[in-house]
Amino acid sequence: MLVIGLVGGWIVAGRMLAPLTRITRAVRKAENGSLSHRIELEGRDDEFRELADAFDAMLAQLEARVSEQQRFAANASHELRTPLAVTQTLLDVARRSPNPDDGELLERLRVVNTRAIDLTEALLVLSRADQRSFTREPVDVSLLVEEATETLLPLAERHGVAIDISGDITPAAGSPALLFQLTTNLLHNAIVHNLPEDGTVWVTTGVEHEWARLTVENTGERLTAQSVSTLTEAFQRGTERVHSDHAGVGLGLAIVKSITRAHDGILTLTPRDGGGLRVTVQLPVSAPA
Structure with a gap:
């Protein structure tokens, strides 16, 4: 009876702790930066299944937000680089030109600089809203x-x-x-x-x-x-x-x-x-x- 009880307890404990092992493995993968992994726990709707589903939903939201932030950073870098490149080109052309038109050059530089300022201010507003750093x-x-x-x-x-x-x-x-x-x-x-x-x-x-x-x-x-x-x-x-x-x-x-x-x-x-x-x-x- 003692042997049967130990073997039976070991089997039952293993089946009970198997979901926790899968959840722990998923947590460690997320900790290492892998947000695409999902637990996808099968079986009856118990506390382990509810925990695994909640963790999968959290991973999906985190993956979507990280992907969105990466696209935003890439687009922001591109948008900020454009006015700076245009300014550099205008200055190079003016330096090589024997008779530069200062009025036209200054106006074009003003337009490009205004666009860069507007973009920077918009990014600041977007960051402030995302951080919710305001008083209601x-x-x-x-x-x-x-x-x-x-x-x-x-x-x-x-x-x-x-x-x-x-x-x-x-x-x-x-x-x-x-x-x-x-x-x-x-x-x-x-x-x-x-x-x-x-x-x-x-x-x-x-x-x-x-x-x-x-x-x-x-x-x-x-x-x-x-x-x-x-x-x-x-x-x-x-x-x-x-x-x-x-x-x-x-x-x-x-x-x-x-x-x-x-x-x-x-x-x-x-x-x-x-x-x-x-x-x-x-x-x-x-x-x-």
Whole structure:
């Protein structure tokens, strides 16, 4: 009986500890930098299976975030290298030219330098939002919309775009500076990516089902669901953005996505049936003052 008991206990213990061995092996592989490994524990739905599934989900999220950060770093390096290379080329040409046109050279250098500064500031805003290093305060999104519209009204007039604002008081909790950046980016994007003439931007605010809701729609070229799904990736540009006088730095909607996520909100992008884009930002409603 003693021998049978020891053998039986050893077999049962081995079967009970086998899942822990697989989980430990996966943890050590993740510790060494291998995030593609998954436990994929089979069997009945017990505590070990629940732990293994949770660990697999965590590994999948970590792998996706690391891959996203690697793509972002590569794209950021490329974007920062471009204005620096252009500046170096302009200076080399001016040095070799016998009769340099200082006025034209300075203007081109100013444009390139402004683009580099805008890109750097956008990267700083994106980093600040990702780190969530801000204090949450009560914010009325409708007031931010009015302020952003007033700031971008001259740009809309130059592009021949009409802006229509409607909605009610929309209380939310977050960083006023970051939420203003979010609103400005959405409005700027809707103005620039619009029809060549007689375009329209609709901005609505309100509270719906315990969410502060901001919706920005614009007329424009027809978009597919696949192309819309890539617009929030860093340094993704539409065809019109590349050739416009307000090309941006390719981080407008990426910053919107990051700020929305930092405020525990929901960002939804959908193509409009008649052409253009509809962007909806949902933020948790703040308690009334």
